[in-house]
Amino acid sequence: MGAVGSEAQKLVWEGTIPLEIRLHESEITTHPPPPPALILGPRLGYLPLLAQQVKPYFSDTLPPGADTVWFEYKGLPLKWHIPIGVLFDLLCGEPERPWNLTVHFRGYPTDLLSPCEDEDSVKWSFINSLKEAAYIINGNCKNIMNMSQSDQLDLWQSLVNGKIESFLRISSKLKLGIVGEEGYSTMTSCSIVSRQTRQTTGDVDTPGPNRTGRIPVRLYVRSVGDDVDDFGDITPVDNWDEISYVNRPLEFHDEDGKLLTLYDALKILLPELFEVEPSIAQESSRMDIEELRTTETTSNPQDLENAINSRCKETKETPDECQSQCFPYRKTEIKLVRIQGIEPKLVIPFAWVVKNLTNPDHFLHISVFVNASLDQPT
Amino acid sequence: MGLCSSWDGTISYSEFFDAARALSEKWKLSNSACPPWTWICCKKSFWVSSHEEQGYLSLENFYCCSISKEGPYHDQSQSFGEEPVDDAALDDPCAPEVHQYDFHIVYSASYRVPVLYFRGYHCDGQPLTVDDIEKGLPANALKTLKESKWTFMTREEHPYLNRPWYTLHACGTSEWMKLMFSDSSSTQHGAVVEQYLVSWLSVVGQVVGLQVPLEMLKSSNLKPPFSSD
Numbered sequence: 001m002g003a004v005g006s007e008a009q010k011l012v013w014e015g016t017i018p019l020e021i022r023l024h025e026s027e028i029t030t031h032p033p034p035p036p037a038l039i040l041g042p043r044l045g046y047l048p049l050l051a052q053q054v055k056p057y058f059s060d061t062l063p064p065g066a067d068t069v070w071f072e073y074k075g076l077p078l079k080w081h082i083p084i085g086v087l088f089d090l091l092c093g094e095p096e097r098p099w100n101l102t103v104h105f106r107g108y109p110t111d112l113l114s115p116c117e118d119e120d121s122v123k124w125s126f127i128n129s130l131k132e133a134a135y136i137i138n139g140n141c142k143n144i145m146n147m148s149q150s151d152q153l154d155l156w157q158s159l160v161n162g163k164i165e166s167f168l169r170i171s172s173k174l175k176l177g178i179v180g181e182e183g184y185s186t187m188t189s190c191s192i193v194s195r196q197t198r199q200t201t202g203d204v205d206t207p208g209p210n211r212t213g214r215i216p217v218r219l220y221v222r223s224v225g226d227d228v229d230d231f232g233d234i235t236p237v238d239n240w241d242e243i244s245y246v247n248r249p250l251e252f253h254d255e256d257g258k259l260l261t262l263y264d265a266l267k268i269l270l271p272e273l274f275e276v277e278p279s280i281a282q283e284s285s286r287m288d289i290e291e292l293r294t295t296e297t298t299s300n301p302q303d304l305e306n307a308i309n310s311r312c313k314e315t316k317e318t319p320d321e322c323q324s325q326c327f328p329y330r331k332t333e334i335k336l337v338r339i340q341g342i343e344p345k346l347v348i349p350f351a352w353v354v355k356n357l358t359n360p361d362h363f364l365h366i367s368v369f370v371n372a373s374l375d376q377p378t
Numbered sequence: 379m380g381l382c383s384s385w386d387g388t389i390s391y392s393e394f395f396d397a398a399r400a401l402s403e404k405w406k407l408s409n410s411a412c413p414p415w416t417w418i419c420c421k422k423s424f425w426v427s428s429h430e431e432q433g434y435l436s437l438e439n440f441y442c443c444s445i446s447k448e449g450p451y452h453d454q455s456q457s458f459g460e461e462p463v464d465d466a467a468l469d470d471p472c473a474p475e476v477h478q479y480d481f482h483i484v485y486s487a488s489y490r491v492p493v494l495y496f497r498g499y500h501c502d503g504q505p506l507t508v509d510d511i512e513k514g515l516p517a518n519a520l521k522t523l524k525e526s527k528w529t530f531m532t533r534e535e536h537p538y539l540n541r542p543w544y545t546l547h548a549c550g551t552s553e554w555m556k557l558m559f560s561d562s563s564s565t566q567h568g569a570v571v572e573q574y575l576v577s578w579l580s581v582v583g584q585v586v587g588l589q590v591p592l593e594m595l596k597s598s599n600l601k602p603p604f605s606s607d
Contacts, residue, residue, distance in 0.1 A: 079535070111505075114533050114542040124528035131529075131549055132488045139386060141549045216488070240540040247537060248487045 005164050008356035012340050013164040015043035017088050019050075020098040023058045024072075027106055030061040038098065042162055043085030043340065044360055046122050047071045047078055049160060054103055068108040068116070071101050074236040077109050080116050081125045082220075083359055089338040090220050090243065090367040093231035112240075123156050126361055133216040133362035134176055136249045143174045159360050167360060176362050213253070215354055216363040219246040219269060223372040224335060231336070231369075246270070250350075262353055263346035266337065266368070273332050273370060336369040385567075387556030388490035393571045397492075398435045398483070401575040408591045413437055415483075420538045434538060435483040435575075442477050442498075442514070442587045476501050477514065481588060483575065484537055491551040492575060494582050495536050495543040508533070511544065511586075519585040531585075546582060554581065 005013070021037040028034065037057040041050060051069040071078045073091055078101075082090075088099055108115075116122065131141040147155070151170050158167035221244040224234045237243060250265055267274045336343060340357045358364045389397065402415040419433040482495040498506035511531075512520060522530050529547055536543040558577050559570055573595075580590040 081535070111541065114535060120528075124532075128529065128532075128547070135549060136488050140553075145549075245535075245537065245540075 005168055006356055010164060012357060013044060013162055013167075015085060015341060016040040017043060017084060018098040019101055021050075021054055021057075021071075021101045021103050023061065024102050024104045027058075027063060027104060028061050029063050034058050034061050037103075041084045041099075043083065043088075044159065044162070045084050046126075047080045047084060047087075048116050048122050049119065055105075058103070058105070062105055065106055067105045070104050070108055070113060070116070072104065073099075073101055075238050076236070076240070077112050079113060079240070080122065081114065081129075083365065085340060086220070086359075086365040086367065089341055090222060091237055093224065093234040093369070095341070126156065126159065127152065129361040129363060130174075134174065136214045136216045137176050137362070143176070147174070171360070171362075213251070215250040215252075216361075217248065217250050217265075217269060218363050218365045219248070219368060220244075220366070221246060221270070221368045221370060224369050226371050228335065228371060260350045261347050262337070262344055262350050265350040265353075266334070266346070266366075270334075270368070273334055332370050332372045334368060335371050338367040338369075339364065385556065385559075385570075387552035387554070387559075389571060389574055390490065391485055391487065393574070394485040394492060397571050397575040400572045401579065402435065404576060404594045408594045413439055418482075418538075434485070436481070437588075438480040440479045440481065440588065442479055443475070477506060477510070479586065479588075481586070482536070482543070483579075486548050489548040489551060491548050491555065492578055493545060493548045493551075494586070495545045496586055497543050508544075514587055516584060516587075546585060551578070 017040070019037075019039050019041045021039065023034060025033070034057060037054050039050065039053055041047070048069055051067075054069075055067070070080070073087075076091070078087055078091075088095070092099065114125075127144065131144045134141040134144045151173070154166060155170045158164075158170065222237065223242065223244075224231070228234055246269065248269060250269055252260065252268075337346065339353065342357070344353065344357075354364055398415075398417060402417065405412070405415050415435050415437045417433055418436045478499045478501070480497050483492045484495055485491075486493045498511060500506065500510070512523065515523065529549070531544060531546050533542045534545050535541070536545075555574070555578060558581075576590060576594050579588070580595060583590055
């Protein structure tokens with residue numbers, strides 16, 4: 001039970017990114033320089049796990065010393081605890097294939113990156129992340145803490161080797177299903193109470209895990225400057241300070257019936273991007289969509305989308321314009337949302353996204369590209 | 379039992395903000411010789427505005443004497459920096475080395491509790507290694523560290539600074555916070571919030587040699603949970 005993944009989950013697990021990895025020139029001691037390593041990086045994997053595969057390409061040319069492997073992309077040291085697929089989605093505006101990375105075996109930037117001694121560091125970073133997710137979902141992490149040594153090892157090995165069946169077999173014991181078969185209906189019929197509302201009522205009513213649904217989400221918000229149309233042209237990230245990392249679970253209450261879409265979820269997670277007063281025209285088109293969403297009784301995303309498209313036709317707008325007008329103009333605006341390499345339509349049910357696109361650490365990692373003019377008042 | 383029995387030991391972000399202000403004020407009153415806890419506001423640079431004042435509590439440039447291995451607790455009063463560091467003592471090779479620490483208290487939206495991040499330096503500005511920090515740990519904390527290398531104290535990304543800082547894991551915090559307030563006669567949730575961070579720091583601070591003066595805890599009906607008396 002529960003150990004069979006959906007078609008989409010299987011595709012996510014099989015996802016790889018072709019990598020062209022060069023050794024940094026400062027570590028090349030032979031001439032001619034070694035050719036790059038061409039390997040496939042699993043989307044759900046972590047960069048240090050590639051070390052064993054990459055090392056043989058360069059071991060003959062490395063200067064003497066101890067190895068501490070780290071990777072960089074266009075001068076940016078890559079955080080190893082972020083899954084490879086997420087790094088790719090976030091840092092390559094326009095997907096680059098193969099993805100050109102530089103590997104280092106010396107000179108670990110200890111002031112910039114968390115230490116990574118060996119595979120154990122990666123494993124525990126994963127387990128701690130899983131623990132955090134378990135706490136968000138269940139209000140405690142007992143299931144993770146009480147996992148047997150062998151299950152823990154098997155769970156990790158199944159991730160390292162990309163074995164979805166054995167992963168699901170063990171993880172189903174952890175009872176972390178937010179949107180399992182029965183949970184799906186719960187979630188699609190839940191209403192959202194904003195964080196603000198919850199916090200102001202905190203004194204009266206402190207909800208326990210049973211009354212509040214929480215979904216583990218990690219958001220990476222990247223500013224791509226104003227008026228960017230071609231994502232191939234955006235300036236590469238050369239400092240992690242340019243990325244806003246938001247580690248904030250999505251919170252929802254299951255009360256009255258309202259379909260929660262990816263759009264709704266983003267609005268709760270990033271209220272900052274939705275609070276600007278839109279012009280009247282934008283307001284009306286937004287209301288149309290809100291109205292559709294509340295009146296539509298179907299849970300089929302395709303039907304909902306068709307309904308929105310037909311509404312857009314009535315107002316002589318393309319669906320794209322219609323959708324982009326959901327976001328306020330003038331100030332910060334969402335340009336692109338990427339999850340597992342997919343740029344999903346924002347009208348799809350959030351429950352589907354969580355069920356199918358969540359990483360093995362049970363976090364949904366979302367890359368959000370926003371435009372932001374530089375002359376904004378602070 | 380004063381508190382609502384369903385309280386799970388966690389607080390919301392806005393409660394954290396209130397608790398931070400309370401800690402900062404009490405600390406100033408009881409600890410005037412020590413650097414203050416100040417609120418660092420973190421505006422997301424390119425976001426137009428924010429509903430809440432995102433930020434964390436910070437106490438920097440705290441001088442702490444490295445505690446000798448055989449007596450982890452007895453001379454902790456030294457670590458308060460009440461007495462200015464004597465230059466002569468620094469030249470004495472037998473004197474305990476003085477370390478400088480920066481402490482940040484960051485709210486974790488996942489665990490809904492405060493989390494301590496810290497880093498330390500030698501007096502020459504070199505950052506402290508895990509080994510250096512271990513030497514300063516009280517015996518029980520050191521024992522926990524040895525037993526659970528990966529789940530007690532690790533070096534991780536500071537959520538606001540994008541740099542690796544040492545942090546104490548927060549997965550058990552709500553449970554012991556709930557216990558701390560379980561025999562409190564305080565019936566007001568507001569009073570719990572007021573005292574929340576002070577109580578939290580009285581436990582977590584012990585791990586890193588940062589002690590909360592007793593008078594800060596006395597203002598409520600709480601007992602410091604792990605005090606010797």
